[in-house]
Amino acid sequence: MKNLRAVYIIWYRDMLRLWHDKIRLVGAIALPLLFLVVFGIGLTSKMGALGPGVNFTQFMFPGIIGMTVLMSSFMSGVSVVWDREFGFLKEVLVAPINRTSVAVGKTLGAATVAMIQGTIVLLFAPLTGVSLSPGTVLMLLPLMFLLAFSMGAFGVLLATRIKTMEAFQAVMPMLTFPMIFLSGVFFPLEGIPSWMSILTKINPATYGIITIRQIALGTTSGTTFGLNLFGHTMSLWNNVGVLATFGVVMILLAMQSFSRQE
Amino acid sequence: MSDYIIKVENLVKRFGELVAVDHINFQVARGEIFGFLGPNGAGKTTTINILCTLSKPTSGQAIVNGFDVVRQQSQVRQSIGLVFQDSSLDERLSGLQNLRFHALVYSVPASIREQRIEQVLRMMELWDKRNSTVRTYSGGMKRRLELARGLLHYPKVLFLDEPTLGLDPQTRNRLWEYILELRKHEGTTIFLTTHYMDEADNAERIAVMDYGKIVAMDTPQKLKRTVSKDIISVKTDNDDRAAEEIRRRYQIETKRDNNELTFEVASGEKFLPTFIKEFTTKILSVSLRHPSLDDVFLKLTGREIREEETSNTLKTTAHQHSHRFQH
Numbered sequence: 202m203k204n205l206r207a208v209y210i211i212w213y214r215d216m217l218r219l220w221h222d223k224i225r226l227v228g229a230i231a232l233p234l235l236f237l238v239v240f241g242i243g244l245t246s247k248m249g250a251l252g253p254g255v256n257f258t259q260f261m262f263p264g265i266i267g268m269t270v271l272m273s274s275f276m277s278g279v280s281v282v283w284d285r286e287f288g289f290l291k292e293v294l295v296a297p298i299n300r301t302s303v304a305v306g307k308t309l310g311a312a313t314v315a316m317i318q319g320t321i322v323l324l325f326a327p328l329t330g331v332s333l334s335p336g337t338v339l340m341l342l343p344l345m346f347l348l349a350f351s352m353g354a355f356g357v358l359l360a361t362r363i364k365t366m367e368a369f370q371a372v373m374p375m376l377t378f379p380m381i382f383l384s385g386v387f388f389p390l391e392g393i394p395s396w397m398s399i400l401t402k403i404n405p406a407t408y409g410i411i412t413i414r415q416i417a418l419g420t421t422s423g424t425t426f427g428l429n430l431f432g433h434t435m436s437l438w439n440n441v442g443v444l445a446t447f448g449v450v451m452i453l454l455a456m457q458s459f460s461r462q463e
Numbered sequence: 464m465s466d467y468i469i470k471v472e473n474l475v476k477r478f479g480e481l482v483a484v485d486h487i488n489f490q491v492a493r494g495e496i497f498g499f500l501g502p503n504g505a506g507k508t509t510t511i512n513i514l515c516t517l518s519k520p521t522s523g524q525a526i527v528n529g530f531d532v533v534r535q536q537s538q539v540r541q542s543i544g545l546v547f548q549d550s551s552l553d554e555r556l557s558g559l560q561n562l563r564f565h566a567l568v569y570s571v572p573a574s575i576r577e578q579r580i581e582q583v584l585r586m587m588e589l590w591d592k593r594n595s596t597v598r599t600y601s602g603g604m605k606r607r608l609e610l611a612r613g614l615l616h617y618p619k620v621l622f623l624d625e626p627t628l629g630l631d632p633q634t635r636n637r638l639w640e641y642i643l644e645l646r647k648h649e650g651t652t653i654f655l656t657t658h659y660m661d662e663a664d665n666a667e668r669i670a671v672m673d674y675g676k677i678v679a680m681d682t683p684q685k686l687k688r689t690v691s692k693d694i695i696s697v698k699t700d701n702d703d704r705a706a707e708e709i710r711r712r713y714q715i716e717t718k719r720d721n722n723e724l725t726f727e728v729a730s731g732e733k734f735l736p737t738f739i740k741e742f743t744t745k746i747l748s749v750s751l752r753h754p755s756l757d758d759v760f761l762k763l764t765g766r767e768i769r770e771e772e773t774s775n776t777l778k779t780t781a782h783q784h785s786h787r788f789q790h
Binding site for chain 2: 203206207210213214217218221222287288289290291292293294295296297298299
């Protein structure tokens with residue numbers, strides 16, 4: 202009970218901070234929308250159909266939603282590094298609350314902020330020509346949350362290991378950009394060289410991105426925009442399983458790492 | 464319950480080769496103002512970090528409010544309040560929100576929460592600024608807000624790690640008025656570290672720390688007395704005669720600088736009344752100077768705690784030092 206309350210308090214702080222910096226919402230969706238508009242207008246007419254009745258903008262849109270959620274959540278999770286830099290982490294570390302609850306609260310906070318931003322991007326669906334039924338949206342939201350939670354936990358785990366701002370600035374671009382570019386946000390994963398294919402399959406974000414796309418574009422039953430792992434075509438639940446496993450491992454490691462730090 | 468709220472036995476903390484805290488022992492009584500005095504890197508912050516469970520000792524034992532700092536971390540944390548060297552506020556939230564967060568984390572009962580928050584904010588004269596973002600606060604206001612926060616959950620011990628570092632002298636004095644005030648109202652035990660000599664004078668008992676060891680521990684008055692005697696300076700209408708009379712009456716040699724005589728006695732306060740009454744040479748003026756804690760530190764360590772340590776150039780090294788010690 203006490204631990205649940207601690208989770209809530211840490212989560213609540215992230216909500217308060219978001220409320221104070223509402224501009225963050227604009228900032229976080231500006232980049233995805235920029236990608237959508239620029240690449241969409243620039244490439245759609247040249248690329249033709251990428252699937253049955255799916256043009257490039259429509260193909261990219263679910264990926265952009267996944268990217269928004271992934272980046273926002275990962276960044277928020279890693280923001281523990283800023284708390285350390287500005288001293289607030291100490292207030293949390295000397296508080297009479299379980300540190301594992303702090304890790305969980307922080308991850309949930311990151312995931313919630315990411316969900317808000319992802320949902321805002323989702324509202325742009327009609328402009329891209331992707332039609333989403335209420336049922337589709339109801340399937341998308343939990344999936345987006347799973348991706349957000351996993352990436353948030355990954356971020357928190359990383360933050361407990363990174364002690365200096367210099368290391369933080371060196372590591373972040375090296376992780377975020379490959380994670381986004383090699384997850385199929387911008388191009389189909391079929392027919393790419395095998396070395397790159399291996400990288401995309403190692404990338405946990407891939408399993409979130411392609412599942413969001415298959416649900417949003419209604420191709421879950423077929424192999425279109427799917428993933429082939431060891432000769433096996435991954436089903437929706439296969440992908441969810443991989444992502445969930447990654448999330449569980451990350452949150453457990455984050456909890457352990459958080460409670461150990463001095 | 465024992466009379467001591469803090470008990471430390473044979474405490475050691477090593478960082479690799481470096482022995483930051485080297486077998487120290489001390490006790491702090493309930494309600495006492497206890498101070499750690501020493502230069503940067505002496506091991507003061509490391510000791511505080513161990514006492515408030517931020518860091519684990521290499522060996523030895525520390526008990527705070529009856530709880531072991533290694534095995535009963537949660538109870539220790541609930542018993543203490545902290546004001547760190549560096550700010551630990553959430554600058555993006557308002558003063559009030561920072562305190563609410565703290566109240567929730569420390570389980571201050573909802574029935575008294577808002578009332579208590581108002582009380583500590585008023586005590587630190589921050590009530591009017593409660594809804595402003597902490598980012599807009601001045602350095603002194605931030606420190607006061609941290610003091611208010613440290614007190615919020617009725618801690619048994621309030622740790623103040625260099626509470627006035629980087630503040631101007633006026634703000635420092637003002638802050639000390641607040642600290643002494645809150646001690647009077649709340650009866651909280653106060654444990655502070657400082658390298659300001661005049662600040663250490665506010666403590667009832669001081670442990671002087673150097674290279675991880677406690678080199679002396681007593682009241683500021685007694686510490687000063689062990690070092691040197693009080694210094695009396697007199698001006699008379701006939702210095703030769705006065706010097707002769709002092710030699711005859713008290714068997715003390717005098718020194719003459721400018722146009723006054725100076726000499727040392729064990730206790731100036733006790734000496735002066737009789738001196739003035741029985742001295743036959745006409746006294747024009749007389750003054751008494753106590754040795755300062757600077758003198759104490761110099762005597763104990765052979766070095767001075769220099770004021771430059773607070774200047775900007777050395778503050779960087781102090782900062783690096785504290786970082787090295789705190790992680």
